[in-house]
Amino acid sequence: MSLPYVIMLLVTLQRLSELVISARNTKVLMQHGAVEHGAAHYPAMIALHGSWLILLWLFVGGRPVNLPLLGVFAVLQALRIWVLATLGTRWTTRIIVVPGAERVTGGPFRLISHPNYAVVVAEIAVLPLVFGLIWIAVLYTVLNALMLYVRIGAENRALESSQPLAQR
Numbered sequence: 001m002s003l004p005y006v007i008m009l010l011v012t013l014q015r016l017s018e019l020v021i022s023a024r025n026t027k028v029l030m031q032h033g034a035v036e037h038g039a040a041h042y043p044a045m046i047a048l049h050g051s052w053l054i055l056l057w058l059f060v061g062g063r064p065v066n067l068p069l070l071g072v073f074a075v076l077q078a079l080r081i082w083v084l085a086t087l088g089t090r091w092t093t094r095i096i097v098v099p100g101a102e103r104v105t106g107g108p109f110r111l112i113s114h115p116n117y118a119v120v121v122a123e124i125a126v127l128p129l130v131f132g133l134i135w136i137a138v139l140y141t142v143l144n145a146l147m148l149y150v151r152i153g154a155e156n157r158a159l160e161s162s163q164p165l166a167q168r
Contacts, residue, residue, distance in 0.1 A: 008056055022093040026096055035158075037157070038150075041150050042094055083107070086109060090104060
């Protein structure tokens with residue numbers, strides 16, 4: 001198997017494992033009275049990320065790998081793990097919040113409000129660039145920006161409405 005396909009296999013396995021973790025965490029959160037917000041846009045988000053992966057699989061074959069950019073992508077994966085570890089069972093691919101729960105403010109959340117989305121923005125651009133697929137990087141960066149406009153707004157409203165009155 002060529003290096004581009006090995007990279008894609010690892011990224012795909014990572015994303016699939018994250019869906020399993022997300023489903024498990026969603027179940028735990030719901031058992032603790034959590035509420036889902038922004039469910040209407042979730043299928044579009046899944047389609048966006050799924051089609052990004054599929055296009056990469058279709059076009060990486062035989063392409064050279066830019067090793068410095070692969071290194072950047074590896075750093076992004078470390079940042080992704082930091083976000084997931086910081087959120088623990090509160091991390092999901094959906095917007096699920098427990099009413100009254102305090103916001104997470106440690107780890108990368110000390111630095112920016114939505115570190116997971118910052119990582120995703122970078123990943124969506126960097127991974128196609130690893131293979132020289134500039135058009136996928138540009139197209140999906142634009143599509144993701146539109147999605148995040150909706151998503152971050154929904155998440156901010158959900159987090160704000162779930163905070164204890166003393167923290168608002």
